Amino acid sequence: MRNHLFRCHQFDNLTVLPALAAIHLVVANFGTSSVVLARSRKQGSGNIHSALKVLDLVPTRYHNNDAEVPSHHRLINDCMYDILGAQSKQHDKIKGKVDTPRTRFRKEDMFMQIMELHRRGEITSDTSILASVLSSCADSKILTRGAQLHALIVKVGYNSSVLVGSSLISFYSRCGQLENAHRVFQDMPTKNTVSWTALISGYAQDNQVEPCLHLFALMRQSVCKPNDITFATIFCVCTNHAFLALGKSVHGLQMRMGFDSYVHVSNALISMYAKCGSIGEAQSTFESIACKDLVSWNSMIFGYSQHGLAEHCLSLLKEMEEHILPDAITFLGVLSSCRHACLVAEGRHCFQAMIEHGIKPELDHYSCMVDLLGRAGLIDEAWDLIQTMSMPPNGIIWGSLLASCRVHGSISIGIHAAEHRLKLEPGCAATHVQLANLYASIGCWGDVARVRKMMKERELKTNIGCSWIEVANKVYTFTAENRSKSQVNNVLAILDCLQLHMECKYDILIDGLECDDHEHLKLSLNTI
Numbered sequence: 001m002r003n004h005l006f007r008c009h010q011f012d013n014l015t016v017l018p019a020l021a022a023i024h025l026v027v028a029n030f031g032t033s034s035v036v037l038a039r040s041r042k043q044g045s046g047n048i049h050s051a052l053k054v055l056d057l058v059p060t061r062y063h064n065n066d067a068e069v070p071s072h073h074r075l076i077n078d079c080m081y082d083i084l085g086a087q088s089k090q091h092d093k094i095k096g097k098v099d100t101p102r103t104r105f106r107k108e109d110m111f112m113q114i115m116e117l118h119r120r121g122e123i124t125s126d127t128s129i130l131a132s133v134l135s136s137c138a139d140s141k142i143l144t145r146g147a148q149l150h151a152l153i154v155k156v157g158y159n160s161s162v163l164v165g166s167s168l169i170s171f172y173s174r175c176g177q178l179e180n181a182h183r184v185f186q187d188m189p190t191k192n193t194v195s196w197t198a199l200i201s202g203y204a205q206d207n208q209v210e211p212c213l214h215l216f217a218l219m220r221q222s223v224c225k226p227n228d229i230t231f232a233t234i235f236c237v238c239t240n241h242a243f244l245a246l247g248k249s250v251h252g253l254q255m256r257m258g259f260d261s262y263v264h265v266s267n268a269l270i271s272m273y274a275k276c277g278s279i280g281e282a283q284s285t286f287e288s289i290a291c292k293d294l295v296s297w298n299s300m301i302f303g304y305s306q307h308g309l310a311e312h313c314l315s316l317l318k319e320m321e322e323h324i325l326p327d328a329i330t331f332l333g334v335l336s337s338c339r340h341a342c343l344v345a346e347g348r349h350c351f352q353a354m355i356e357h358g359i360k361p362e363l364d365h366y367s368c369m370v371d372l373l374g375r376a377g378l379i380d381e382a383w384d385l386i387q388t389m390s391m392p393p394n395g396i397i398w399g400s401l402l403a404s405c406r407v408h409g410s411i412s413i414g415i416h417a418a419e420h421r422l423k424l425e426p427g428c429a430a431t432h433v434q435l436a437n438l439y440a441s442i443g444c445w446g447d448v449a450r451v452r453k454m455m456k457e458r459e460l461k462t463n464i465g466c467s468w469i470e471v472a473n474k475v476y477t478f479t480a481e482n483r484s485k486s487q488v489n490n491v492l493a494i495l496d497c498l499q500l501h502m503e504c505k506y507d508i509l510i511d512g513l514e515c516d517d518h519e520h521l522k523l524s525l526n527t528i
Contacts, residue, residue: 134149134168137149138171162188162194166194172202173205181199193224196219197226197230200233213237216230228259228262231259231262232265235268235269236271242470243276243475244273244276244277260288267295270285270296271302274306274307282300282303292324294324297316298333305334308337310337314338325357327359328354328359328362335369338368338372339371339375342376344372361390363393366386367396371404374400374408377404379404379405382404395425399417399431401414402417402418415439426458428460429460466479478491
C-alpha cells in the first residue's frame with residue numbers, strides 16, 4: 001500500500017481501535033493516506049467511524065457482470081479537508097494566530113495548501129487529491145489556478161491518469177475553455193465513460209449541439225458505453241433544441257441498456273417529451289416511475305403548464321401533497337398554468353397555500369400573480385400586489401403589468417409601469433415602443449417624440465420574432481420579414497394554395513345552404 005499523501009509522519013498513540021481493520025480496507029481500496037489512520041486512532045469516536053458505517057450500506061454496483069469498486073469521493077474529500085485543515089491550523093499556531101472553535105478549513109484554501117506542501121516537499125500528490133482540487137477550482141471558475149495545477153499534474157506525471165484527465169476536462173469545460181478540454185481528451189491514452197460524458201456535457205452546456213452529438217456517436221462506437229449521466233445530458237440537448245425524433249431514438253437505446261429505472265433519467269425524459277409537444281409520452285414516462293422524487297412531480301406539473309392544462313396541474317398538485325411536500329418550483333408551475341388559463345380564484349388560492357406552507361414568494365411567483373391579475377383586468381389589484389412586495393420588482397413584473405395595461409386601456413398605470421421598467425432595462429426597445437404608443441393614445445405627442453428620439457440616440461431596434469419546426473429529422477427556423485430562405489417561399493406558396501382551397505370550399509358551403517340572408521350568414525361564418 002502506497003503512502004500517497006505525506007511521506008513521513010510519526011504518531012504518538014498506537015492504540016488499535018475496533019474499526020481499524022475497516023479503515024485499513026478503505027485506505028487500501030480508495031487511496032486515502034495514513035494520516036486518516038492516525039486521526040482515527042486519536043479521535044476514538046470521530047466522524048470517520050460514522051462514515052464507514054454508512055459505506056457498509058452502499059450496495060456494490062455491477063456493470064457487464066463485473067463488480068465496480070465505488071470511489072467514495074465524498075469520504076476522501078472530507079478526510080482531505082480535515083488533513084489540510086489541521087496543517088493550516090498548525091501553521092497558524094506557529095505564527096501565533098488564535099484558533100477559534102469556529103475556524104473551518106475553507107475550500108478555496110485547498111489549492112494554496114496543496115501547492116505550498118508540494119513546494120516544501122511534504123506531499124506526494126495523489127490522483128484523488130488532485131481531482132478534488134480541480135473540482136474546487138471549477139466550482140470557483142478560477143482558470144489561472146487550474147492551469148497551474150495542470151502544469152503540476154504534467155510535472156509529477158499524472159497527466160495519463162483517467163481520473164485526473166476527466167477532472168481536467170470537466171474543469172476546462174466549466175470554465176468555458178472547450179478547446180483545452182477537447183485537447184486534454186484527445187491526449188488521454190485511455191478514456192472511460194466519465195471522460196466521454198464530461199466532454200459531451202461541456203459542449204451541451206455551451207450550446208454546441210453538433211460536436212456534442214458527434215461525440216455521442218463516437219462514444220457509441222468505442223468500447224465505453226453511455227451511463228445515466230450521458231443519457232440525461234443528451235435528453236437535455238434534445239429538450240433545448242426540439243429534437244423529438246432523436247430523443248425517441250436515444251430513449252429506445254436507454255431502455256435497451258437498462259437505464260429506464262434511473263429516476264433522474266426519467267425526469268429528463270419527462271421534460272424532453274413535454275417541451276417537444278408529446279405530453280402523452282411525458283405522462284406515460286411519469287406514471288412508469290416507481291419512486292417519484294420532487295423533480296419528477298415538478299417536471300410533470302411544468303409539462304402540463306406548458307401545454308395549457310391547468311386543471312391537470314391543480315389535480316396533480318393535490319395528488320403530490322399526499323406523497324411529498326411541494327416546494328417553490330412546484331407552486332411556480334401551478335401559478336404559471338393558472339396564469340395562462342386565467343384561473344384567478346385558483347391562482348389566489350395557490351399563492352396563499354404556498355405562504356401557508358412556509359414558502360416565501362420569489363420574484364417569479366409575483367410575476368405570475370401580476371400577470372394573472374392583469375390578464376383578468378384586475379389592474380388595480382395587480383398594482384397593489386406590487387406595492388406590497390417584500391422585494392423590489394424586476395423588469396419582467398413591470399413588463400407584465402405594462403402589457404395588461406395596454407390590453408385593458410389603463411393608460412396611467414401603464415405609463416408608470418413602462419417608466420419603471422426603462423429605469424431597470426434602458427436598452428429594451430419593445431418597452432420604448434409600448435411607452436410611445438401609450439403616450440400617443442392620450443395625445444401626448446411631445447412625449448412620443450421624446451421617446452422616439454431616445455430610441456434613435458441609443459440605436460435601439462426591436463427583436464425579430466423567430467419560430468422553428470422539425471420536419472424529417474431536420475429543424476427549420478423562420479424569422480419575421482426574412483424571405484432569404486427558399487423554404488419560406490415554398491411555405492408561402494402552400495399557404496396561398498390552402499387559402500384558395502378554403503375559399504372554394506367556403507363558396508360551395510354557402511351555395512349549398514338554403515338561407516335567404518347570405519350576407520348575414522357570411523358575416524357569422526367569418527366571426528368563427
